Every structure is written in structure tokens, then in C-alpha cells.
Amino acid sequence: MATLRERKGVYFADYRMNGRRFRKKLSRSKRIAELALKDIEVKIAKGKLGFESKDSDLEKLFEEYLTYSRTNHSPASQKRYKAILDNFKGFQKRAKRYIGDYRTRS
Numbered sequence: 001m002a003t004l005r006e007r008k009g010v011y012f013a014d015y016r017m018n019g020r021r022f023r024k025k026l027s028r029s030k031r032i033a034e035l036a037l038k039d040i041e042v043k044i045a046k047g048k049l050g051f052e053s054k055d056s057d058l059e060k061l062f063e064e065y066l067t068y069s070r071t072n073h074s075p076a077s078q079k080r081y082k083a084i085l086d087n088f089k090g091f092q093k094r095a096k097r098y099i100g101d102y103r104t105r106s
Helices: 030-046 058-072 075-094
Strands: 003-007 010-017 020-027
Touching: 003 030, 010 030, 020 030, 058 075
Parallel strands: none
Antiparallel strands: 003 010, 010 020
């Protein structure tokens, strides 16, 4: 459920999604803000609000990072980062393959 809040003549939507609170500036017009709020509520109900998660392969991410590293880090740093990634790849073979399989601490 989203709520409409007004502060200094500007209307904001205040809503929660996936346990996180979001506030979004909508409009100075109350009518337009109410319509935008209804749109947000519909998108929340359909699960179409926010970023779509693209579960990328870790191997692809590692290759992209090594390419970035070649152009932005010294040779010693490149060697160190490659060793770290190789070590993690050994761990990864026994564990998880996709980025989405790993979770941050909450």
C-alpha cells in the first residue's frame, strides 16, 4: 500500500517493496499525484515496480572485470586480482554459479 504525502506544496509517494521503504517525488498538483500513486499501487500489485533482476553468469562477470582491470590497474594489481578471481573460481565450482545465488547480509 502506498500513501500520498504533501510537503511544502509538493506531493510524494511513500511505499514499501520487498521490505524496503521508498519515497518518490510525484507532482505539485494533487490530482496528478493521486493518479501517479494509483499507478504505483498497481505496479506494486503486479510486481512490476523496481529493477528486473538479470541473473548473470559469474564467469562472464569475472571476464568483464579482468578486461576492466587490464585498462585501469597496474600489472601487479592485475596479477593480484586475477589470482583472487582464480581462487574464488575454485570455490565457486563447489558452490554457486549465478550472481543471484549469493545474498548480502541483512
